[in-house]
Every structure is written in structure tokens, then in C-alpha cells.
Amino acid sequence: MTQTSYAPDFMTGDEFSIPTFRVLSPEGELHDEAQAPKLTRDHARRIYHAMLATRILDERMMAAQRQGRLSFYMQCTGEEAAVVGATAALDDTDMIMAQYREQGALMYRGFSFDEFMNQLFGNELDYGKGRQMPVHYGSRKLHYMTISSPLATQIPQAAGYAYGQKLAEEGGCTITFFGEGAASEGDFHAALNMASVHQVPVIFFCRNNGYAISTPANEQFAADGIAPRAFGYHMHVIRVDGNDVLAVYEATHQARKIAVEKNQPVLIEAMTYRLAAHSSSDDPSGYRAKSEEETWRLKDPILRMQKWLSHKEWWSDDEEAETQERLRREVLETMKRAEKRPSPALDTLISDVYADITPALQHQFDALKQHIRRYPEAYPRGAKSLDLDVRDDANQPEGE
Amino acid sequence: MPTMNMLQAINNALGIAMAEDEKVVCFGEDVGVFGGVFRATSHLQEKYGKARCFNTPLVEQGIIGFANGLAAQGGVPVAEIQFADYIFPAFDQIVNETAKFRYRSGDLFNVGGLTIRTPYGGGIHGGLYHSQSPEAYFAHTPGLKVVMPRNPYQAKGLLLAAIRDPDPVIFFEPKRLYRASTGEVPEEDYQLPIGEAEITKEGTDVTVVGWGAQMEVIDKAVALAEEAGIACEVIDLRSLLPWDADTVAESVLKTGRLVITHEAPLTGGFAGEIATTIQERCFLYLESPIARVTGLDTPFPLTLEKEYFPDHLKIFEAIQHSVNF
Numbered sequence: 001m002t003q004t005s006y007a008p009d010f011m012t013g014d015e016f017s018i019p020t021f022r023v024l025s026p027e028g029e030l031h032d033e034a035q036a037p038k039l040t041r042d043h044a045r046r047i048y049h050a051m052l053a054t055r056i057l058d059e060r061m062m063a064a065q066r067q068g069r070l071s072f073y074m075q076c077t078g079e080e081a082a083v084v085g086a087t088a089a090l091d092d093t094d095m096i097m098a099q100y101r102e103q104g105a106l107m108y109r110g111f112s113f114d115e116f117m118n119q120l121f122g123n124e125l126d127y128g129k130g131r132q133m134p135v136h137y138g139s140r141k142l143h144y145m146t147i148s149s150p151l152a153t154q155i156p157q158a159a160g161y162a163y164g165q166k167l168a169e170e171g172g173c174t175i176t177f178f179g180e181g182a183a184s185e186g187d188f189h190a191a192l193n194m195a196s197v198h199q200v201p202v203i204f205f206c207r208n209n210g211y212a213i214s215t216p217a218n219e220q221f222a223a224d225g226i227a228p229r230a231f232g233y234h235m236h237v238i239r240v241d242g243n244d245v246l247a248v249y250e251a252t253h254q255a256r257k258i259a260v261e262k263n264q265p266v267l268i269e270a271m272t273y274r275l276a277a278h279s280s281s282d283d284p285s286g287y288r289a290k291s292e293e294e295t296w297r298l299k300d301p302i303l304r305m306q307k308w309l310s311h312k313e314w315w316s317d318d319e320e321a322e323t324q325e326r327l328r329r330e331v332l333e334t335m336k337r338a339e340k341r342p343s344p345a346l347d348t349l350i351s352d353v354y355a356d357i358t359p360a361l362q363h364q365f366d367a368l369k370q371h372i373r374r375y376p377e378a379y380p381r382g383a384k385s386l387d388l389d390v391r392d393d394a395n396q397p398e399g400e
Numbered sequence: 401m402p403t404m405n406m407l408q409a410i411n412n413a414l415g416i417a418m419a420e421d422e423k424v425v426c427f428g429e430d431v432g433v434f435g436g437v438f439r440a441t442s443h444l445q446e447k448y449g450k451a452r453c454f455n456t457p458l459v460e461q462g463i464i465g466f467a468n469g470l471a472a473q474g475g476v477p478v479a480e481i482q483f484a485d486y487i488f489p490a491f492d493q494i495v496n497e498t499a500k501f502r503y504r505s506g507d508l509f510n511v512g513g514l515t516i517r518t519p520y521g522g523g524i525h526g527g528l529y530h531s532q533s534p535e536a537y538f539a540h541t542p543g544l545k546v547v548m549p550r551n552p553y554q555a556k557g558l559l560l561a562a563i564r565d566p567d568p569v570i571f572f573e574p575k576r577l578y579r580a581s582t583g584e585v586p587e588e589d590y591q592l593p594i595g596e597a598e599i600t601k602e603g604t605d606v607t608v609v610g611w612g613a614q615m616e617v618i619d620k621a622v623a624l625a626e627e628a629g630i631a632c633e634v635i636d637l638r639s640l641l642p643w644d645a646d647t648v649a650e651s652v653l654k655t656g657r658l659v660i661t662h663e664a665p666l667t668g669g670f671a672g673e674i675a676t677t678i679q680e681r682c683f684l685y686l687e688s689p690i691a692r693v694t695g696l697d698t699p700f701p702l703t704l705e706k707e708y709f710p711d712h713l714k715i716f717e718a719i720q721h722s723v724n725f
Contacts, residue, residue, distance in 0.1 A: 095473075097469075127505070127506045127508055128504060128506040128508075129506040131503060131504055131506065136504070138505045138508050138509065139508070140508040145505075146505035146506075146508055146509055148496065148497065148500070148504060150496045150497070153465065153492065153497050155465070156461065156462050156464075156466050156468075156469065156493070157465050157466070157468045157469030157472065159462075159465070159466050159469060160465065160466035160468060160469025160472075160473070160475075160477070161469035161470065161472055161473045162469075163466065163470055163473075164469070164473030164474060164475045165473065167425075167475070168473075174469075186459075186461055186489070187462070187465055187492075187493075189459075190457075190459040190462030190465060191462060191465065191466075193457050193459065193462065194456060194457055194462045194466050197456075197457055198456075348506075352502045352503045352507045353502070353503050353542050353543050354566075354567045355502070355512060355566035355567055356566075358595070358642040359646075360645065361542075
């Protein structure tokens with residue numbers, strides 16, 4: 001491998017060119033030389049349904065946020081093919097360690113609208129007990145690690161989780177999702193190096209969606225995207241059209257084989273576009289042109305898959321209209337249910353810090369309860385939880 | 401009963417944990433075939449294989465990130481950070497991830513299997529970056545447990561407890577005592593309780609509290625005090641998080657006087673927390689101001705280490721001052 005040179009020739013990486021793997025044209029037709037992955041009608045419809053349901057959930061919840069019913073929201077819009085296509089190529093028991101914009105993965109695995117809503121409204125049925133901001137979902141039964149806000153921390157954790165899977169020898173793997181912005185964090189580099197050195201079955205899935213909040217990709221890195229970084233770690237890598245669900249599916253399907261059969265990590269860079277704002281607190285009109293968004297709207301991943309399904313006569317316009325109507329109705333119904341449910345009980349404030357509540361914390365909590373009993377109107381949620389009589393309209397978040 | 405130094409006791413504890421549970425995995429920089437720069441993991445790779453005791457790349461945030469993931473999967477990682485001075489690249493993984501894993505997921509997931517071992521403290525001519533005592537940073541983080549043993553017997557029993565504890569534990573090892581501290585240590589398995597202080601010497605005039613390597617310094621100071629006719633009650637806190645306020649408060653209710661000592665700088669040090677709690681609980685019983693004998697508010701020095709150090713003479717002087725107030 002080691003070669004000797006007798007002249008000072010520098011290299012930049014421009015010697016390599018990483019192609020983008022594509023299967024479907026924007027018209028939903030197969031590219032001439034491309035082959036469709038082996039997908040059954042039912043499987044393809046499950047994927048499409050998850051993408052569509054994610055889009056509709058996002059539209060309705062963003063609207064709900066604008067109406068003041070929800071404190072915060074983040075959309076997956078434009079990236080549904082990347083997230084759902086990758087998840088569909090895995091076993092349903094493979095671990096998913098996502099960043100925060102991957103609700104499509106949960107949708108594909110069968111997280112119900114009720115479960116989404118309970119988290120978004122932080123009510124008493126939220127698995128996370130109302131402790132985290134909206135969209136920080138988690139599901140043990142669906143093998144979806146609870147989201148944490150700090151970026152990229154999940155990436156080395158995925159390497160460690162996959163190491164445990166390798167030791168268990170049960171044939172499972174872990175996929176971790178992150179954006180091209182998060183790939184600038186030290187944790188990304190730490191993770192790729194450790195995964196490669198220790199040969200673990202993990203898939204690093206980068207959603208290169210063009211923006212980290214307002215910072216465009218060309219101010220995030222100087223190289224040709226994220227993919228070339230894999231060379232530095234001697235890792236398998238593929239770049240894929242992230243708005244082409246068939247390409248994402250096939251790339252991830254092959255990546256999983258490498259991960260599980262060879263115990264080797266793989267990096268996938270999915271080229272896509274964040275069609276929506278970063279979050280409900282962001283306004284992209286301050287940093288990018290509407291015309292740029294319009295060019296990407298024409299590459300809508302859901303439309304592209306819908307066309308392909310129609311060509312195959314696996315989906316019809318009637319079904320589309322019917323499904324959209326049903327999904328919108330279900331979202332609204334579950335939202336109404338979830339927002340009426342009470343907040344988690346006061347004692348969830350101190351549970352789960354440790355496996356058992358420490359005496360010192362119990363002491364602080366007892367003092368807090370006594371204080372709330374003296375000033376119940378100031379702490380309506382806690383007061384209700386203590387069965388104290390407070391006015392019903394007092395149970396509103398601050399500032400509303 | 402065999403005599404061991406602290407490294408042998410730690411190595412012995414790790415061996416017991418690995419033999420008992422195949423989910424226990426030890427890793428860190430130079431931890432594998434070399435057995436760690438201090439040799440705490442000697443022969444573990446030989447005995448339990450490369451999959452369960454291995455070197456990692458030189459990346460602390462990666463080591464703890466990897467350990468968090470492995471623990472979340474159900475593993476029992478014992479991750480070594482080579483010096484506590486180098487734990488800071490992993491601060492985010494420890495403070496934002498390890499500590500909050502169970503709480504933020506509503507107990508869907510946890511990293512309770514994780515133990516982080518790291519040598520801390522001065523006295524080895526290590527200067528700024530091989531001497532620090534960063535325990536107070538971590539004691540400020542709910543969700544972590546922080547344990548600091550004083551001798552080989554304590555190290556073995558507390559480390560076994562830490563590995564089996566259902567919560568993540570940072571185990572700070574006093575590296576100055578690694579070889580200097582020897583004592584009788586049972587070969588067999590035993591555990592010492594996390595969160596419980598130990599009264600190592602009873603007395604009536606003044607309570608002296610410390611932890612880790614500082615206990616040895618306290619013993620020297622107390623010997624001087626005894627010669628001067630002062631009866632000291634000595635408490636080894638052993639755990640800083642959670643810490644055993646009851647034992648300290650009971651002692652101070654009896655003696656009316658408290659001296660606290662640690663190597664770390666004064667401002668924001670853990671002695672401040674103890675002093676506040678004890679004045680809340682023992683206010684009417686205090687005969688003199690609570691005293692803190694600590695490092696200075698400077699980075700850890702090199703050539704002037706002796707001057708910086710909260711040594712036995714400084715502690716002795718504080719004891720005398722407290723009694724004669």
C-alpha cells in the first residue's frame with residue numbers, strides 16, 4: 001500500500017469523485033440503467049403511507065403551533081424519502097438513534113398518532129413524562145432511542161450500541177441519523193473512527209439537507225460533502241439521492257448487509273433539502289431565496305414515489321385523496337384528545353433521576369410540596385396533582 | 401488476608417466483575433495488552449479476550465459516547481479516562497447524556513451499567529494537567545454518582561458496588577496512592593455502600609471531613625492534633641453524589657466544630673456545599689466557623705506544589721483555630 005514519491009506532490013481529495021446513486025427520475029420512472037429494488041406491493045405501500053402520514057402530521061402540527069396550541073415543532077418535510085426509505089431497508093428490530101427530524105422512521109414502524117401527540121403535548125401519557133420539548137420522541141418497543149437535543153451525541157453512542165449488538169451475535173445493527181451540520185461536531189469524527197477501528201455493525205446516515213439552521217452547506221465544509229470523510233476512516237461509503245426513495249432503500253439495504261454480515265460500519269450521505277424551516281422558531285426567508293425552495297419542491301420525494309406507484313398501478317388517485325382525508329381527520333382527532341389530557345403527576349419531577357429517589361432529593365421534594373400547598377394558584381399543575389382546589393383556567397402554560 | 405496496593409485491588413475488582421458477568425467490558429486508552437498506563441487493567445485482556453478488554457483511539461468524547469451506547473444496549477462498560485485532567489472532551493457526553501439518559505426517556509432507556517474510572521489528584525509532580533481534582537463539576541450534575549476511595553480495601557469494595565450500581569458512576573481514583581497505599585484486601589467478592597460516609601476515627605472536639613487521597617493527609621494532621629490534646633472525629637465521605645449529610649451532621653451536633661479539606665480550589669469546591677448544609681442543620685450547635693482547607697484558586701502548580709497543597713500542617717492549623725475560636 002505504501003508508495004514512495006520523490007517529488008513533493010500534494011493531494012486534496014479532488015482526485016476522487018463520489019457519484020450520486022439514483023434509481024427514480026423526478027417523473028417517477030426508472031433511470032435507463034437503474035434497477036428497482038425488490039420491493040413487494042405491500043412493502044412499497046407501507047413506505048409510501050409512512051411518508052404521506054409524516055407530511056400530513058407535520059403540516060397539521062406546524063399549523064397547530066402557529067395557532068398557539070403547541071409550543072414548538074420541527075418538520076421532516078422534503079426528507080421523508082431519506083428517513084423512511086432507510087428505515088424500511090432495516091429489520092424492524094434494528095436500533096435507530098436519530099437526531100430530531102426523523103419522525104418518519106417512527107411512523108414507518110407504527111408509532112401511533114396518539115403516541116406522537118402525547119409527546120408533543122407532554123401529557124400524562126407521554127413516555128418521556130413531559131420532560132422534553134416537542135419532537136423528542138422515544139420508543140423502546142419500536143427500538144427508537146429517545147431523542148436528545150445536543151447534536152451528534154447520538155453518533156458515538158450508536159457505535160457503542162452496535163458494539164453490544166456485535167457481542168450479542170444476534171445479527172442486529174444500529175442506524176444513526178444526523179445532519180451535515182452535526183457532522184462538524186467532534187462526536188461525528190470520534191464515532192466514525194471508533195466504529196471503524198472496532199468493526200461494528202452501524203450505519204451512519206447523513207441527511208445532507210443543505211442547511212444547519214441558516215448556515216448553508218458551503219459554509220459548513222470545504223470538501224465535497226460528507227462522504228469523502230469515510231476514506232479517512234477506511235469505511236464503506238455511498239452517496240445517494242435522498243429524494244429518491246428507491247435509491248435510499250437499496251443503498252441502505254446493501255449497507256445493512258455490509259454491517260451485519262461483515263461487522264463493518266458504513267457511511268451514507270443522502271443529498272436532500274430541508275423544504276421547511278429549521279423549526280417553528282425559524283424563518284428561512286432571511287437567508288435563502290424562495291426560488292431555491294421552488295426548484296426543490298419540484299423534486300418532492302413523496303410526489304416522485306407516488307408517480308412510481310401509479311405507474312405500477314399500486315396506488316390510485318382515489319386512494320390518495322381518501323388516505324389524505326383520513327390521515328388529516330385522525331391527526332385532528334388525536335390532537336384534540338392529547339391536548340385535553342392532564343400533565344404528568346408532580347412526582348415525575350423527581351423520578352428517574354436515579355433508579356431510586358435519593359433521600360436528599362426526596363427532602364427537596366417534600367419542601368416543594370409544602371410550598372405548593374401554601375401557594376396553589378401559582379403552581380396550577382402541581383396543585384392539581386396534589387388534589388388541591390385550583391381554578392380550571394389556571395392550568396395554562398406561562399405566557400399564553 | 402493478602403496485602404494489596406490500590407492498583408492491585410482495583411485490578412482484582414475488575415477481574416471479579418468480568419468473571420461474574422460477561423457483559424462487563426473494560427476499555428480506554430492503553431487499557432488493552434499494556435494494561436493501562438498505571439496497570440489497573442493488567443492481564444484482563446489475556447484472561448477475558450480482546451472483545452472485552454481493549455484499547456480505544458485517543459478520543460475521550462468517543463470513549464464515553466461509545467460507553468453510553470453500549471450501556472444503553474444492556475452492556476456494563478467500565479470506561480477508563482487516563483487522567484481526570486483529560487475528561488473534559490467527554491464533559492458533554494457525561495453531563496448531557498450519561499446523567500440525563502434515564503430522566504429524559506421516562507426510564508425507557510438508561511445507562512446505569514456505566515462506570516467511568518479515572519485517576520485524579522496531585523502529589524506526583526504532574527503540574528497543571530496531571531493533578532486536577534474535578535469532582536465538584538460532576539457533583540453538580542443530577543443523575544451521576546461520584547465515588548472516591550481512600551485505600552485499597554475501600555477501592556475494591558466501592559468499585560464492585562459502582563459496577564453493579566443501577567446508576568452511572570464516576571469513580572475517581574487517587575493516583576498518588578496507587579502504589580503508595582497498601583493494606584489487607586480480601587481475595588473474595590465484597591461491596592461497600594455508595595452514598596454512605598464512614599467514621600474512620602471517633603472523637604469529641606472537632607469533626608474533620610475529607611475523601612480520597614486527602615484522608616491520608618487528614619490522618620497525619622489528626623495525629624498532631626491528638627498530641628496537642630484535641631480529640632478529632634474523622635469522616636471519609638467516600639461518595640460525593642449522593643453524599644451522606646446525616647453522618648456529618650450527627651457528628652457536628654456532637655463536636656460543634658467542622659473542618660473540611662479537599663485538593664481542588666476553594667471557590668466552587670465541594671467543601672462549600674458541605675459547609676452550607678451543615679450550617680443549615682447544625683446552626684445552633686456550632687461553636688466556631690466551619691473551616692475549609694483546600695487548594696488555592698489557581699491552576700495546579702508544579703514547582704510550588706508543596707506550597708499549594710492543603711497538607712497536614714494547614715489542616716492541623718485549621719483544627720487548632722477551630723478549637724481555640
